[in-house]
Amino acid sequence: MTPPTDGSDKPRIMLLGMGDLSARVLSMLLGDPATNRVVLAGRDTEAIRRRGNLALFTAANLGLHGTVDTVHIDLRDVGATAETLAEVRPDIIFMGGSLQSWRVITALPEAVFKDLDEAQFGPWLPMHLTLNHLLMRAVRDSGVDTRVVNAAFPDAVGPILGKVGLAPAIGVGNVANIVPALTLGAAHLLDTHPSRVELRLTAQHYFSHYVPRFGDAGRGAYHLAATVRGRPGTAELDHGALFAQLGGRLKRLGGIDGQLLTASSAVRVLRGMATDSGVLAHAPAPDGLPGGYPVRVSRDGGTLDLPEGLDRDEAIRLNEECQRADGIDHIDDDGTVHFTEPEMAVMKRLLGYECRRMRLDDAGAWADELGRKYAAFAAKHR
Known part of the structure; x- marks a missing residue:
């Protein structure tokens, strides 16, 4: 890998697993001078180099110029991965790799998919845990002070690896993906502008998967609090009416198109870490906790920022x-x-x-x- 030559001391962000999600994240990172020093890592270095060049050229069309370098990493080889990490020394690693994407089963015929979807997401855990376990072992062995941001079923992967001292710093997606729609829905019910509404949602993946599809919470336990700037106290919301909007007027595209939303939630976290900003966000598994939470994002990941009345x-x-x-x-x-x-x-x-x-x-x-x-x-x- 050729190191950047611009003398920048900006954080170096490594993207692992260059599928659709990471490609979208890459394009967003290159749009911000605070996050545009990127390293792409994977097994097929020629393919990811071309992916990186496409993103660089697209950014250049908009007058944006970052750096994208490429390195070979095969997570199955923990020793070699550790050596590469020790050489590259990324400040942040975005883990977008998985043995089987969640969206694979959505390509089944609709009736077959609905039948299989009754199993929920938990049984698919080994597909998302395996590579994360290998990565975190390599991070430990490398001795590099880096922070891992995980996109592969972080709600469960984080707490499992946390039991053995290998938890990624924080996850992305899931709880974060439902907050924008809930914010717009709450603004509609409270007769105010969405920019005035601040939500704090505590919920695991099941909730964020179920509500947009069915317009109710199903069997999902959660806690939701909303405040409106300029109004005292916590806003009173009809949760049934709020969730119903997500199955109606606020229903969105899902599948591969929906990954645009996950990418934006990831970049909110990555930017918060890169700039040590303390921005309010929603994220799964901060410090290896199960499920998702409202957090303040800084260099080391996320610190819980729970609403009043929820410990x-x-x-x-x-x-x-x-x-x-x-x-x-x-x-x-x-x-x-x-x-x-x-x-x-x-x-x-x-x-x-x-x-x-x-x-x-x-x-x-x-x-x-x-x-x-x-x-x-x-x-x-x-």
């Missing part, structure tokens, strides 16, 4: 309860995950896959089995 223990309890609706019953102190029976029963019925208990070190083997069984299932429904 840390209750916020965690709500997220753990919501996590059970997502198919994860609980996490042991050694990182072993226990899955819920009803959700895993869907996976067994449709895919012939059943994992009721998963040790952290076995996540890769479970991911391999799940990948094979899903591929066979998908082939039958083409």
Whole structure:
């Protein structure tokens, strides 16, 4: 890798896993002088170099000039990854890699997808945990003082790795993705401009996945508080009327198009860390906590900024309860995950896959089995 030659002391941000989400994040980072010193990392260096050049040229059309370097990283080789990290010394790592994207099952025929979606997201955990575990081991071994921002099921990956001292600093997406629509919906109900409304939402992935699709909270435990600038106290909101708007007048595009929203939530966090700003944001798994929270973002990640009347223990309890609706019953102190029976029963019925208990070190083997069984299932429904 050729180091930047502009003498910049701006944070160096490494993007790992150059799929659609990371590509969108890259374009946004290059649009801000505070975040435009980027390193792309992956196995196919030629492909990611071309991706980087496309983003550079696009930014140049707008009069924006950052730097994008490229390095080879294969997360399966922990030792080599650690050596590369020690050489590059990124200040922040954005982890966008996963063994199977969440959106893969959305390509199934609609009726088949709806049936499989009843399993929720928890049973797919090994696909998102495996590479994060390898990355965090490499970060530890590298000795580099870097902060990892995780986009792959951070609500569960963070607390699992936190049990063994390997949690990423913070996650992105999920709880953050629903806040803009809730803010607009609350402004509508409170007859004010959205810029005057400040929400604080505590909720796990299940909630942010369910509400936009069905217009209610389903089985998701959560806490939501809203204030309006210039008005005293917490605003009174009809949550049923608020959530119904997300299934109606505020319904948005999902799937790959919806990743634009996730990218913007990621860049809010990355910019906050790069500038040590203390900006209010919503993010999953700050410091390895389960689920999602309102946070103040600074160099080291996110610090909880809970609303009046909600303490840390209750916020965690709500997220753990919501996590059970997502198919994860609980996490042991050694990182072993226990899955819920009803959700895993869907996976067994449709895919012939059943994992009721998963040790952290076995996540890769479970991911391999799940990948094979899903591929066979998908082939039958083409």
